Amino acid sequence: xxxxxxxxxxxxxxxxxxxxxxxxxxxxxxxxxxxxxxxxxxxxxxxxxxxxxxxxxxxxxxxxxxxxxxxxxxxxxxxxxxxxxxxxxxxxxxxxxxxxxxxxxxxxxxxxxxxxxxxxxxxxxxxxxxxxxxxxxxxxxxxxxxxxxxxxxxxxxxxxxxxxxxxxxxxxxxxxxxxxxxxxxxxxxxxxxxxxxxxxxxxxxxxxxxxxxxxxxxxxxxxxxxxxxxxxxxxxxxxxxxxxxxxxxxxxxxxxxxxxxxxxxxxxxxxxxxxxxxxxxxxxxxxxxxxx
Amino acid sequence: xxxxxxxxxxxxxxxxxxxxxxxxxxxxxxxxxxxxxxxxxxxxxxxxxxxxxxxxxxxxxxxxxxxxxxxxxxxxxxxxxxxxxxxxxxxxxxxxxxxxxxxxxxxxxxxxxxxxxxxxxxxxxxxxxxxxxxxxxxxxxxxxxxxxxxxxxxxxxxxxxxxxxxxxxxxxxxxxxxxxxxxxxxxxxxxxxxxxxxxxxxxxxxxxxxxxxxxxxxxxxxxxxxxxxxxxxxxxxxxxxxxxxxxxxxxxxxxxxxxxxxxxxxxxxxxxxxxxxxxxxxxxxxxxxxxxxxxxxxxxxxxxxxxxxxxxxxxxxxxxxxxxxxxxxxxxxxxxxxxxx
Amino acid sequence: xxxxxxxxxxxxxxxxxxxxxxxxxxxxxxxxxxxxxxxxxxxxxxxxxxxxxxxxxxxxxxxxxxxxxxxxxxxxxxxxxxxxxxxxxxxxxxxxxxxxxxxxxxxxxxxxxxxxxxxxxxxxxxxxxxxxxxxxxxxxxxxxxxxxxxxxxxxxxxxxxxxxxxxxxxxxxxxxxxxxxxxxxxxxxxxxxxxxxxxxxxxxxxxxxxxxxxxxxxxxxxxxxxxxxxxxxxxxxxxxxxxxxxxxxxxxxxxxxxxxxxxxxxxxxxxxxxxxxxxxxx
Numbered sequence: 001x002x003x004x005x006x007x008x009x010x011x012x013x014x015x016x017x018x019x020x021x022x023x024x025x026x027x028x029x030x031x032x033x034x035x036x037x038x039x040x041x042x043x044x045x046x047x048x049x050x051x052x053x054x055x056x057x058x059x060x061x062x063x064x065x066x067x068x069x070x071x072x073x074x075x076x077x078x079x080x081x082x083x084x085x086x087x088x089x090x091x092x093x094x095x096x097x098x099x100x101x102x103x104x105x106x107x108x109x110x111x112x113x114x115x116x117x118x119x120x121x122x123x124x125x126x127x128x129x130x131x132x133x134x135x136x137x138x139x140x141x142x143x144x145x146x147x148x149x150x151x152x153x154x155x156x157x158x159x160x161x162x163x164x165x166x167x168x169x170x171x172x173x174x175x176x177x178x179x180x181x182x183x184x185x186x187x188x189x190x191x192x193x194x195x196x197x198x199x200x201x202x203x204x205x206x207x208x209x210x211x212x213x214x215x216x217x218x219x220x221x222x223x224x225x226x227x228x229x230x231x232x233x234x235x236x237x238x239x240x241x242x243x244x245x246x247x248x249x250x251x252x253x254x255x256x257x258x259x260x261x262x263x264x265x266x267x268x269x270x271x272x273x274x275x276x277x278x279x280x281x282x283x284x285x286x287x288x289x290x291x292x
Numbered sequence: 293x294x295x296x297x298x299x300x301x302x303x304x305x306x307x308x309x310x311x312x313x314x315x316x317x318x319x320x321x322x323x324x325x326x327x328x329x330x331x332x333x334x335x336x337x338x339x340x341x342x343x344x345x346x347x348x349x350x351x352x353x354x355x356x357x358x359x360x361x362x363x364x365x366x367x368x369x370x371x372x373x374x375x376x377x378x379x380x381x382x383x384x385x386x387x388x389x390x391x392x393x394x395x396x397x398x399x400x401x402x403x404x405x406x407x408x409x410x411x412x413x414x415x416x417x418x419x420x421x422x423x424x425x426x427x428x429x430x431x432x433x434x435x436x437x438x439x440x441x442x443x444x445x446x447x448x449x450x451x452x453x454x455x456x457x458x459x460x461x462x463x464x465x466x467x468x469x470x471x472x473x474x475x476x477x478x479x480x481x482x483x484x485x486x487x488x489x490x491x492x493x494x495x496x497x498x499x500x501x502x503x504x505x506x507x508x509x510x511x512x513x514x515x516x517x518x519x520x521x522x523x524x525x526x527x528x529x530x531x532x533x534x535x536x537x538x539x540x541x542x543x544x545x546x547x548x549x550x551x552x553x554x555x556x557x558x559x560x561x562x563x564x565x566x567x568x569x570x571x572x573x574x575x576x577x578x579x580x581x582x583x584x585x586x587x588x589x590x591x592x593x594x595x596x597x598x599x600x601x602x603x604x605x606x607x608x609x610x611x612x613x614x615x616x617x618x619x620x621x622x623x624x625x626x627x628x629x630x631x632x633x
Numbered sequence: 634x635x636x637x638x639x640x641x642x643x644x645x646x647x648x649x650x651x652x653x654x655x656x657x658x659x660x661x662x663x664x665x666x667x668x669x670x671x672x673x674x675x676x677x678x679x680x681x682x683x684x685x686x687x688x689x690x691x692x693x694x695x696x697x698x699x700x701x702x703x704x705x706x707x708x709x710x711x712x713x714x715x716x717x718x719x720x721x722x723x724x725x726x727x728x729x730x731x732x733x734x735x736x737x738x739x740x741x742x743x744x745x746x747x748x749x750x751x752x753x754x755x756x757x758x759x760x761x762x763x764x765x766x767x768x769x770x771x772x773x774x775x776x777x778x779x780x781x782x783x784x785x786x787x788x789x790x791x792x793x794x795x796x797x798x799x800x801x802x803x804x805x806x807x808x809x810x811x812x813x814x815x816x817x818x819x820x821x822x823x824x825x826x827x828x829x830x831x832x833x834x835x836x837x838x839x840x841x842x843x844x845x846x847x848x849x850x851x852x853x854x855x856x857x858x859x860x861x862x863x864x865x866x867x868x869x870x871x872x873x874x875x876x877x878x879x880x881x882x883x884x885x886x887x888x889x890x891x892x893x894x895x896x897x898x899x900x901x902x903x904x905x906x907x908x909x910x911x912x913x914x915x
Contacts, residue, residue: 027807029817033720037732040713044784045739048750051760055753072627094659101656105649113657115897119664119889121842123671124866125744125849127885130873131667134674137505141666155490155507166663174839178798178832198644213797220740220793227743230848234497237490238448240630247743247849251493252450254745255368256621257375257393259753266746273741278734285730330858338875363857364871376756377766378774378856397758496874504878524876 049270056264067261068268072240073249077265079160080246081272084225087164088172091221092214094165095172102173103180117173120166125230132163133235155237160245163231168221175217179210212284219280226273327356329561332380334367334453334543335496336517340580341384347576348567358560366494367453374399374548381552381561384545386453388605389612391546404546413542414568415582418602419461421533422502422511422518429509433535434465437510438483445508446488447498449619449626454495456620458512461539463619464603468537482629503530514541519581519596540602668889674882686872686880687887694860695868695884698779702864703844706783711837714791719821722799723807733796739788747785748853751778774856779864782850787840794836795829802828834899842892 056064067073101107102114120128136143136153143154153159183206191201229247236243246269253262333341345360352358363370363378367386371393374380383400385391388411394400405412423431429442437444447455459481466472466480490507492498495517502511503525510533513521518532545565552558567573574584583590583597590597609615619625644652675683686692717736721729739747753759755772765772772778806828810820826833848866855862863871865888872881 027723027804027811027817027820029821030720030724030726032817033716034724034726036713036716037720037736040709040716041732041735044713044781044788045735048754048781048785049738049742051753052746052750070622094663097652098656098660101653104643105653107653109657111897113660115893115899116660116664116668118839118842118892119668121839121846121892123667123885123889124846124869126866126870126873127671127846127848127882127888128667130881130885131670133505134670135666137507139506141670154505166667169663170839174794174835175797178794178835179801181831182798182801209801212800216793216797219737220789223737223741226741227746229744233493238493239488239491247745248451248493250743250745250749252448254372254749255366255451257368257372258622259758261622262749263753266743266749270738270742270746274734274738277737277741278730281730281734335874338871361858361860363859364874365857373774373856376752376758376773377762377771379771494874496876500873500876520876 052263052267052270056260056267059260059264063260064264067253067258067264072244073246073265075241076244076246076249077268077272079157079244080226080269083157083160083164083245084168084222084228087161087168087225088218088222090161090165091168091172092218095169095176095217095221096210096214098169099173099176099180103177117170120168120170125167125228126234128166129163129231129234132159132166132231136162136235154235155239155243157236157243159235159237160232160243163235164225164228167228167231168225171220171224172214172217175213175220176210179213183209215280215284219277223273223277227269325357327358327557327560329358329360329381329557329564330379331360331362331382331384331564332370332374332378333362333364333384334370334386335364335494336454336514336520337384337543338362338364339520340516340577340582343576343580344568344573347572348564351567351572352560352563358564360564366451368451374551379551379555380548381555381557382545382547382565384543386541386543387456387612388542388544389616390453391544392612394546394548399548399550400546401549405544407547408545408565409569410585411542412544412546412565413585414545414565414573415543415577415584417515417541417543417582418538418600419457419512419541420515420518420538421535422499422513422521423531423533424509425529425531427531427533431510431533434462434480434537435469437462438480438487442487442510443489443508444484444487444510444512445490445492445498445502446512447495448491448493451493452495452498454514454517455498455512456615457514457539457541459619459626460605460609460615461535461537462512463625464539464608465535465537467608468603478625478629481625482631485630515583515597516581534598534600537601537603539608540604542605671882671886671889674878675886677882678879682879683883683886686877686883689880691860691863692865692868692880692884695863695865696887698776698863699845699865699888701776702779702783703841705780706787706844707837707841709784710787710840711791711833713788714793714795714836714840715833717792718795718799719825722796722802723804736792737789739785740793742785744786744847744849745853747850748782750785751781751854773854774858774862776862778854779851779862782854783844783847786847786850787844790840790843791833791836794832794839798829798832799825838892838895838899841895845891846888 059067098117102110123131133154135141136146136159138144138147138152138154140154146153153162187205188201191205196204227247232245233248236245238244238248246265250262250265253265331341331345341362345362349359363380365373367390370383371385371390374383374394375397383391383394388405391400391404395402395404421431423429429439430436431442436442446458449455449459462481462484463477466477467474469476490501492501495514498511499513499517499521501507503521522530522532545568547558547561547565552561569585571586574586574589578584578589578593581596605612605615617624643649721733752773754761755765755778756762757766772781806824807820810824815823846866848870851864852867855864855867857863857867857871859871865884869881869885872884
């Protein structure tokens with residue numbers, strides 16, 4: 001492919017891609033878009049996070065270590081990460097099911113259902129928490145029958161997971177929907193024409209195509225869930241060592257005017273999430289089919 | 293309905309000034325005709341200061357005309373907001389420790405508590421028990437809270453000022469029992485928190501858990517909150533039990549020196565706080581279930597404010613700084629004693 | 634369309650019914666019930682008190698502030714998101730994975746921290762606090778702080794909704810356009826945008842919904858001044874803490890309605906433009 005004489009293509013934009021499968025990118029606009037991206041990212045995310053990054057060290061390395069390895073903080077971190085991963089895992093099949101039904105099928109009430117998916121975004125998290133606890137408290141609509149069979153959701157770890165499933169679900173659905181929409185029907189038809197059963201087609205044609213989106217959905221649902229505060233504190237019961245989430249430990253630190261300690265736990269959460277997300281993204285690269 | 297109308301009246305002038313306020317970097321200072329004072333307060337005082345602020349604005353002789361806006365939240369969070377730049381002219385918080393924290397950062401003179409009568413505390417309260425109607429679990433005193441099958445609702449002392457008063461009241465009672473000691477108090481507290489099914493982050497959250505969600509048999513609450521809960525949710529649903537001993541909760545007030553000097557609002561701000569100690573506000577306080585400082589008003593409302601033995605934070609715990617460090621700081625008694633069931 | 638092919642690219646009717654049933658049931662349990670709970674609480678005393686809570690001046694001020702904050706935050710993040718998605722999906726450069734991860738990062742930052750970071754920067758005790766104070770500029774506990782906190786929490790939405798799609802679509806069409814002499818902007822407008830417009834719309838709507846509903850981060854930078862720095866979610870909390878449950882849930886319901894209406898509008902738009910989604914059921 002020749003790139004000579006193409007309007008707007010800056011030579012400086014090209015070399016980065018040299019070692020890749022494509023010889024060169026023939027497209028203009030790397031510089032302005034990347035510049036804008038970096039400016040946007042730096043001002044709104046990197047600058048404030050630098051503040052967070054530098055703050056804890058005023059209590060020294062051992063101070064940070066003490067704050068983070070305190071049993072209550074450790075228990076809370078375990079709960080936040082464990083519950084977020086569990087909730088995101090539950091969101092995956094649920095989200096796939098919902099996205100598939102919404103994209104592939106026509107049925108009465110579909111649009112309404114589609115609109116509802118975003119509800120967890122629209123409800124302020126605190127309201128979601130209030131609504132969930134109203135439902136799942138032992139005297140609530142769902143809580144009463146559940147507690148009759150001996151299951152307690154509100155004021156327990158199950159409540160935490162429940163709230164996180166709620167906040168994470170739209171991420172999975174909304175990440176999958178456009179990809180499912182965009183899936184070329186020809187590939188499926190070809191597979192079918194070649195004699196593949198529907199299940200085989202789904203497994204070998206559809207699933208690989210949506211795998212990256214599934215992974216993204218999982219990452220997003222997890223990321224959103226791990227730091228969630230508003231909807232969880234109402235339903236968790238907040239028992240230290242049992243159902244106390246890490247963001248609450250941060251708030252507790254702040255209540256003691258311990259900004260450095262709060263930042264230390266915030267930073268720990270951030271570092272763990274960042275590593276996990278980076279791993280998922282690297283893994284995602286292997287999943288992504290290369291289109292020539 | 294009653295409440296809606298009042299808040300409507302109180303907020304009417306606010307709505308008109310919003311676009312103006314938004315457009316300017318310093319909302320409060322910029323309004324020429326009317327000076328707006330900001331009162332940073334804690335959660336349970338909303339109803340109280342709605343009345344007090346209206347009364348103050350009505351009796352204030354301008355110019356400039358003054359109105360008082362308030363901001364409510366957890367006591368510690370509010371103190372932090374002031375430290376971080378919330379332009380509050382006065383603070384009216386749940387405990388002296390939080391105002392001390394502001395003073396420590398130089399926003400308020402260190403001697404703030406001596407500037408007004410009664411340790412700068414215009415009204416007091418105490419910690420009582422709210423139980424379900426008829427007191428089915430027979431709860432009379434602190435010792436009954438740790439009986440088998442009793443579930444106690446209290447907020448988390450690490451995040452709620454009110455919960456700290458609860459905790460210290462329990463501690464003081466246990467220490468005052470025959471053969472009592474700090475060790476005995478530790479045992480009692482350990483046992484008490486085994487009976488707590490849910491630790492909300494704030495006092496109002498706990499009230500809601502107890503009242504709306506049906507959690508627990510007894511709520512440890514401010515006396516004013518317990519009365520308010522009965523008034524709001526039905527006197528036929530809840531009873532108030534006064535234990536044999538409790539703590540004298542003193543929610544103090546102070547002018548934020550640095551903010552009023554920057555804004556030039558010292559005179560009305562100080563007048564507002566002095567106003568809190570006058571008869572009209574003392575009456576409003578009693579109506580809002582706070583114990584007024586004026587003895588005859590307490591006596592006139594004996595049904596609301598029965599006599600009981602009240603220890604003070606200074607005599608029983610050596611002041612807030614010590615109490616905070618010993619009990620609620622890192623590795624303090626709460627951290628050591630709290631063991632989940 | 635031929636009936637012979639249809640069964641092979643679609644599921645058996647019972648599978649389809651099962652999938653639809655399961656999707657409807659799980660959405661109903663997970664999402665519809667909480668929504669119903671909100672509306673039930675809001676209308677517990679009838680329509681009049683709920684409406685009164687919404688048209689009350691403090692509530693209206695909160696609505697205005699919420700819309701204003703969203704009106705600033707959403708376009709900024711949309712522009713940034715498009716630029717980022719373009720740069721990342723259409724070019725190869727080292728560090729793309731790190732960049733994607735950095736863009737996603739604000740999701741995993743706890744709302745408490747998302748607010749706190751701005752206080753650490755612009756609060757009186759923060760890095761720029763004294764400098765700003767000397768110039769009488771207020772950032773936290775005022776509109777700019779609310780906008781910054783909202784920008785932070787809604788940062789990744791547009792970029793993250795566009796990225797998987799644009800990566801999936803590859804660059805062949807854009808490269809063809811460029812080869813034919815189209816400029817970058819022309820290529821984007823005439824080739825890329827039509828391909829991504831629905832995803833873009835979805836991303837913007839998500840970004841907007843979250844911008845209006847954000848609570849934790851905004852709570853930290855608001856200062857809770859009635860009628861001045863209270864957004865709708867904060868107003869909900871205030872009402873709830875005043876035991877005005879009907880009012881609290883009424884404002885919450887309004888917030889949910891705003892989101893539902895925008896989403897239904899999106900659906901109507903798709904329908905009007907004759908857009909057909911996915912495989913048609915005959």
